[in-house]
Amino acid sequence: MTSYFIRRLLLVIPTFLGITLVVFTITRLVPGGPIERIIAQARQMNMSEGNTSGGSSLQDDSPLSPDQIEELKKFYGFDKPILISYLDWLGKILVLDLGVSTRYYDPVWEIIKDKLPVSAYYGIVTTILTYLVCIPLGVLKAIKHKSFIDSTSSIIVLIGYALPGFIVAIILFVWPAAQWDWFPLGGFISEDFEDLTLAEQIWDVIHHSVLPLIAYMIGGFATMTFLMKNTLMDHLASDYIRTAIAKGLSFRSAVFKHAFRNSLIPLATHFGNNISLFLAGSFLIEKVFNIDGLGLLGFESLVERDYPIVLGVLVITSILGLLGNILSDFCVALVDPRVKFD
16 A cells, blocks of 8 residues: 555656646746736826827837846746746746745745635635534435435535535625624634634634635535435445344444445545645635635736746645545545555
8 A cells, every 4th residue: 555655646746747837838828927917007107197109019019128028028937938937937846936926026935825824724624514514414314314304404405505605605795794794794804803812813713714614515515415325325225234234233333333434435535635625715705705815816816917826826736636636545545444555
């Protein structure tokens, strides 16, 4: 098993190189980069001052001289071939230098480091709550199949599954937050957070987190619940469970000592992927609740063509995704002792 995980870790390197090379190439080919934005800003300034000359290209009728444009290309690394620029960028990544934002003019890592704890908090808490709720509910639905509890919970879960997370976020924002004033309208903490006691600070974070966590959980909640129920029902209908019960084993023992652990295997395969997905954040949910997280940062940077931040977020999320796949395999090995990965 050790050799398997070593091979998986080694495969992270070429996969990461492939992902980053493709995205890096796209950022160099699409229009509207930092140089075009600077030229557009300079053109708007000239128009506001009464100079209406302008053009649509970098060189023709540009408010900047060709020498200034060449200096900008050299500053942003656009004066080199794509492969050379990518190797230069990759060399900086190896020493943990993600570059400087073209929008905020701050180091990219410092910006991401400020946003990452918020996304990590929501990602970890969402993952824990999802499994804590879905596993017991799935077990209950499997044992009480076709009962009133099963039918009622299925309706609620399917409604939640049919609604995208950001739609649920909007509904929660309009009624419980805005109309009924039960929860804050957004943000991660209150403005007077520093003046609160430790207990009040904990409650403040929880109070701000309730609605976003519901929106985060709503999609994966249904998938995990039905996956747990259906898998457990398949095992309860298998021959080894019927044989165990026929030999005198109680139904409760058959469920929780035999079928339950085997039913956790499909859920374990999703564990690492769920963590990496939640840590990356959802920019729509973060936008609705004004959460200053990694998802919203990546979306805004993409809109503003802040390519250093886009690539920096890509580095974080791609590594999390690749490591999440390995973590899923490790969880499967822990749950199922038959898995050897030879």
